[in-house]
Amino acid sequence: MSSENGRSDRPPAQDPPGGEQLALIRETVRRAKPPRARPRTWRGAELAERDPVARVLVDKGLLHLDRLFDYAVPAAMDAEARPGARVRVRFGAGERGGRREGGGLVNGFIVERRADSDFPGVLAPIAQVLSPEPVLGPGLLRLCQAVADRYAGALADVVQLAVPPRMARAEKTPAAGAPAAPPPPPRPPEASSWARYPAGPGYLRALAEGESPRAVWTALPGPHWPDELARALAAALASGRGALAVLPDGRAAARVDAALTALVGGGRHVLLTADAGAEARYRRWLAVNRGLVRCVVGTRAAMFAPVHDLGLVAIWDDGDPSHRDPREPMPHAREVLLLRAARDRCGFLLGAHSGTVEAAQLLETGWARPLAADRDAVRASAPLVRTVGDGDEARDPAARAARLPTLAWSTVREALRRGPVLVQVPRRGYVPRLACDRCREPARCAHCSGPLEATGGDAPPRCGWCGRDTPGWACAECGGTRLRGRVFGARRTAEELGRAFPSVPVRTSGRDHVLDAVPDRPALVVSTPGAEPVAEGPGYAAALLLDGWALLSRPDLRAGEEALRRWLDAAALVRPHTEGGTVVVMAEPTLRPVQALVRWDPAGYARRELAERAELGFPPVSRMAAVTGPPEAVAELLAAAELPPDAEVLGPVPLPVPDAGRPRRPGGPPPGERWDRALVRVPPGSGAALAAALRTARAARLARRGSEPVRVRVDPEDIG
Known part of the structure; x- marks a missing residue:
C-alpha cells in the first residue's frame, strides 16, 4: 500500500549514505518522465x-x-x-x-x-x-445500436441480422442488371388507383416533392395494392431519394417487384428475398450498400437494408407474424422502420387490408394520418360476407354445429359455375387431433402422452410428438377403441370436397407446397391461412372461411385481431359483390371480429381494441417486457435490476410445465422443468429506461459464471 505522497508505508530498508535524498530525486524524475511512447x-x-x-x-x-x-x-x-x-x-x-x-x-x-x-x-x-x-457503415451501425437498445439486446446480435454473410465471389461480380452509377430519378407516377382514396394523390405528390408524409393505409380489397405500393416507392424515387418496402413473404414481395419493374423499368431497385439464394442476395445487397441502387423490395431482413438517403419506408401487413425475427433480440420490422423514419426523417407508409392496434395507436397519437377510402368505395370493392345466422338455422337446424352447413354447400355450388372457389382451413394435415368416439377424451400416445393424429384415410393414428404409429390404440379412460376427429386439416377438407364435387378439380396450398396463382376457371382451392394463391382475372367467385372457432379460441390477446386479419386477407381475393363475389364465414355471428368482417371495418375494430387495452394498461399503450427463466433466477434478476420508478411488476407466475416427452419449444422451459414468468410494465416514455435496466442486470448475471440464464423479451407477442 502506498501513501498519498507516493512513498511506501512499509518500514524503509537501510539506505546507503545519502540514500534518502537519492530516492527523492528518482521519484521526482519518474513523475516528470513523459508517458511511454506508443510501440511501433x-x-x-x-x-x-x-x-x-x-x-x-x-x-x-x-x-x-x-x-x-x-x-x-x-x-x-x-x-x-x-x-x-x-x-x-x-x-x-x-x-x-x-x-x-x-x-x-x-x-x-x-x-x-x-x-x-x-x-x-x-x-x-x-x-x-x-x-x-x-x-x-456509420448509419447502419447507429441503426443497429438503436435496435439493440430498444430490445435490450446485444449489438453484435443485431449486426448479425443486418449484415448478410459474406460471399467472396459476389464482392467481385456486380449484380445482374445493376447500373455502374445511380440512374437519374424517374418521373413522378400517375395517381391511377390511388385516386380511390381521398388523400391518395396528395400523399404521392408530397413524396415526389421531397416531403416526408406518414400514413396508415387501409387498402381496399382487390388486386390493386401491389401497384399502389409500387407507385408510392416510385414517388419517393422521383424526388431523388431512396425507398424501402418490407413484405411478409416472398410471394407478396414478387408481386410488388413486378409492379415496380413495370412502372419504372429495371435497374432502379433490387429484390431481397431468400428465394434468390445467398450469393445473389448478397450481391444485390452490396449494390444497395454502394449506393448504386436506391430502392429495395424485400422480406423481413430487408428492414436493415442500407439504402442511401431514405425518402420512404413502407411495410405491408404489419400484423403478419413473419415480420418478427425469431432470432435475438427478436426485433419487429414495423418497429425498426419506425426507428428509421424517425432517425432519417423520411416518409412512412403502413399498409394492410386489416388493422393492428399498433397502427391504430399511430393514428391516435397523430404521428401518422389515415389513408383510407370512403364507405361507398369500400362497399363497391368488397364481396358480400354472410354468416350462419338465424334464417339459416330455420332451414337447417344443425347449421351452427355443422362444419359445412347448407349455406356453404349452396354457395360453393353456385360459385363454381363462374370461377374458382377458395376454402380457407386453419389447420394443415389430415386430422391433426383425435378423440375417443365414446367419451370424447383426447387421444394420447401410450409412450409419451403426445396427441394422436390421423395422416390418411387408412393409415394408423400417429403421435404428433414422437412419431410412433399406434395401431392398437385403446382409450385410457373408458377403454374404447374407436376414434373421431376433433380438428380437421386441409387435406381432409380437400378429400371431402373432392367427393362432394367429383367433376371439379381440387388444389391445395399450404406449408409443404404453396401455390402462387390459380387460373380463372372452376376449381376448389383449399388453403391454410397465409398460403392463399391469387386467382387470375377478376378473382375468386366465392370463399369459405371454415372452423372460425379454431382461430378465435386461441388463448392469446391478439386472437380476435389475428382471426380478422386472416379472414380479410382471404376475402380480399374475392370478386366484389357487384360481380357476384360471396364470402361465407363459419363462426359465431355475434362476435366482434365476425361483425367487423361483415361490415368490412378493420380500422373500427382496431380502434375499439386499442381503447380496451388503454383501460387495462396493455401494450401498445404501455411498454412491457417478459422475464422468463427458473424461479430463483427470475427473482434475482428483478431484485438486481434498477427498474424505473414507475415500473410495475406483474408476477412472477409459473408457466405450464411441458410434458416429459414433448419437444422443447425455442426459448421455452425444458420438458419437465418449471419456469416462471414476470411481466414488467411501464407507461409511455419509460420504455428506454426499462430496456436499459433489464439489459444491465442481465449482463451482470451473464458475467458471473454458473448463473442460470434468464430470457428477456421486450414487447412480447404473447402476454396471456
Missing part, C-alpha cells in the same frame, strides 16, 4: 503509421461482452483495414507480460480507426482482414 511494432511486426488502433465489434453476441475492443493495425493491413470492414481477431485472451495472448480467432467488424487506445497494455494485432468492403 508487435513481436517484430510494423504497425500502421497513421491511426494504428482499430476499434472492433467482436461477433460474439454475449451481452456482458457487448462493447468495442481495441486491436493494433499492422502496416501490411493499413489500406484494407477500413472502418466497416470484416476482420478476424483473437478473442478470449488473457494478459501476460502486458500483452493479450491466447484465445481463438473470431470474426468482427472495424468500427473506427484511432491514434491511441485506452488499453494500458500492448494491443494484439488484427489477425486477418477478411474483406476491405465497408459493410458496416
